Amino acid sequence: MNLFSIIDEIEKVDPDFQDRISPRRDAIKNITSFGSKVAVAALPFALGTIFKKAYGQTSTSVVSVLNFALTLEYLESTFYNQGAAASGLIPSADYNTYFKTVQGDENAHVTFLQGVITSLGGTPVAESSLTFDLTAGNGSGKGPFADVLTNYQTFLAVSQAFEDTGVRAYKGQAGNLLGNQVVLTAALGIHAVEARHASTVRYIRGTTPWITSTAALGNDTGISLVNGNYDGEQNITQLGIDCTTLPSEESPSATLVSVATAAFDEPLTMTQVLALLVGSFIVS
Amino acid sequence: MKTETELKNGGVNMARRSFLRYAGAGAAAIGVLTAASSCHKDHNVTASVGIDIGSGDVGILNFAYALEQLEAAFYIQVIATPYSGMTSAELTGLTSIRDHEVLHREFFKKALGAAAIPALSANFSAINFTSRASVLAAAAAFENTGVTAYDGAGYLIVNPDYLTVAGKIVSVEARHAAYIANLITPGSFVAGQVDTNAVNVSATIAEVLPIANTYLTTKVSAKSFNYVA
Numbered sequence: 046m047n048l049f050s051i052i053d054e055i056e057k058v059d060p061d062f063q064d065r066i067s068p069r070r071d072a073i074k075n076i077t078s079f080g081s082k083v084a085v086a087a088l089p090f091a092l093g094t095i096f097k098k099a100y101g102q103t104s105t106s107v108v109s110v111l112n113f114a115l116t117l118e119y120l121e122s123t124f125y126n127q128g129a130a131a132s133g134l135i136p137s138a139d140y141n142t143y144f145k146t147v148q149g150d151e152n153a154h155v156t157f158l159q160g161v162i163t164s165l166g167g168t169p170v171a172e173s174s175l176t177f178d179l180t181a182g183n184g185s186g187k188g189p190f191a192d193v194l195t196n197y198q199t200f201l202a203v204s205q206a207f208e209d210t211g212v213r214a215y216k217g218q219a220g221n222l223l224g225n226q227v228v229l230t231a232a233l234g235i236h237a238v239e240a241r242h243a244s245t246v247r248y249i250r251g252t253t254p255w256i257t258s259t260a261a262l263g264n265d266t267g268i269s270l271v272n273g274n275y276d277g278e279q280n281i282t283q284l285g286i287d288c289t290t291l292p293s294e295e296s297p298s299a300t301l302v303s304v305a306t307a308a309f310d311e312p313l314t315m316t317q318v319l320a321l322l323v324g325s326f327i328v329s
Numbered sequence: 330m331k332t333e334t335e336l337k338n339g340g341v342n343m344a345r346r347s348f349l350r351y352a353g354a355g356a357a358a359i360g361v362l363t364a365a366s367s368c369h370k371d372h373n374v375t376a377s378v379g380i381d382i383g384s385g386d387v388g389i390l391n392f393a394y395a396l397e398q399l400e401a402a403f404y405i406q407v408i409a410t411p412y413s414g415m416t417s418a419e420l421t422g423l424t425s426i427r428d429h430e431v432l433h434r435e436f437f438k439k440a441l442g443a444a445a446i447p448a449l450s451a452n453f454s455a456i457n458f459t460s461r462a463s464v465l466a467a468a469a470a471f472e473n474t475g476v477t478a479y480d481g482a483g484y485l486i487v488n489p490d491y492l493t494v495a496g497k498i499v500s501v502e503a504r505h506a507a508y509i510a511n512l513i514t515p516g517s518f519v520a521g522q523v524d525t526n527a528v529n530v531s532a533t534i535a536e537v538l539p540i541a542n543t544y545l546t547t548k549v550s551a552k553s554f555n556y557v558a
Contacts, residue, residue: 142516153527220489234528240503254508291435308429309497
């Protein structure tokens with residue numbers, strides 16, 4: 046166990062880490078000077094206490110949120126890696142302009158989240174412990190998106206669903222990271238990048254870059270198979286305020302449902318997200 | 330330069346102190362926005378500090394309200410005087426963004442109620458609204474700044490419902506930002522906006538407001554977050 050490398054790692058993602066644990070940090074550094082075996086043995090416990098004090102919550106729940114995020118990033122990176130490797134799937138112009146970046150981002154998110162989880166003293170979920178079926182066939186390889194790696198339009202549709210769902214998944218975890226300057230800020234930063242991807246895939250597909258729902262249906266993709274991924278996006282009420290009653294450029298007392306739904310992306314809980322993925326894209 | 334650095338550092342420390350104070354308050358911090366009348370005096374316009382966003386969650390929501398006012402005013406102008414060569418697809422997209430930003434503005438105004446800062450007057454004289462390049466560059470700057478602002482202020486929010494709402498809006502701003510970026514240069518949807526981990530960069534309130542103030546005739550301050558215009 047290398048305590049100082051852990052602290053160094055955390056400082057990479059949290060420049061204020063020293064301030065958070067100061068003056069305890071000095072105490073930790075001083076441990077080396079007296080070299081007490083008792084003190085070293087107590088370090089894991091002390092570390093946990095420090096994290097709890099520094100971040101105002103136990104690191105366990107934060108790690109579980111991050112492992113949930115890592116699971117989604119494994120799925121996304123696998124999807125783009127296999128898509129990129131599938132001969133003739135992604136037109137080279139689109140790959141070079143768009144998907145090369147998206148692929149790189151998702152793989153970077155995997156590495157980043159693994160590093161953060163490790164830095165917090167957690168164990169990153171192993172990719173080898175997960176089996177993905179990009180056809181949503183729960184391991185059969187013959188799910189409803191059976192041609193996902195041979196038909197570019199199917200690939201784009203699944204890509205859009207993954208990105209839009211990813212945005213919802215990160216958003217749903219924000220409350221679990223409340224007040225956590227390091228992890229919440231990083232999660233919001235990934236959340237924004239997923240939204241940039243979603244916008245871009247939608248742009249490529251020729252739909253609105255934002256989710257434009259009707260009063261009855263959140264899903265605007267035209268693919269009813271993913272209705273569940275968009276359920277709730279039709280919400281028009283924010284903090285108890287019916288947004289369709291607010292002023293707009295067209296009316297002093299009304300806003301269109303299409304605007305009220307598109308202007309706010311809606312969250313999904315961890316349970317909702319896993320229900321959408323496990324047994325289809327994630328083999329159960 | 331030294332003063333700016335001190336201000337920024339002070340902002341971080343002050344923000345953290347505020348956070349810790351609120352964290353200690355726990356659930357008691359959850360309340361109705363309009364009940365926060367004690368913050369009201371902060372919003373008075375004075376010659377010395379202009380408008381102040383206030384403190385705590387109300388301050389952060391007013392910060393968002395100020396940015397949304399600025400964005401809405403910008404896109405209203407964009408649609409009122411379209412740049413030469415605006416395609417119908419661009420007109421549709423930019424009109425949608427205008428409508429989203431106007432709704433964000435109206436939403437914050439309604440949610441804040443009596444605690445809301447006043448309507449702000451914008452000055453866009455630096456932007457050439459007849460030029461596609463000028464308008465899209467400004468749009469990208471507004472959207473990217475908005476994303477960094479929401480992402481950077483998120484951890485300061487105490488009420489989880491407000492945090493969720495901020496999250497609901499910031500991803501839409503990120504969608505706007507990527508759309509604008511792809512209009513300028515296809516494929517530039519994250520260019521210059523992410524770190525080496527592909528995580529969107531963020532900014533503090535004290536970093537964002539000086540940028541916003543360059544487009545505002547009445548300057549906005551954030552004393553509680555250590556920024557005075």
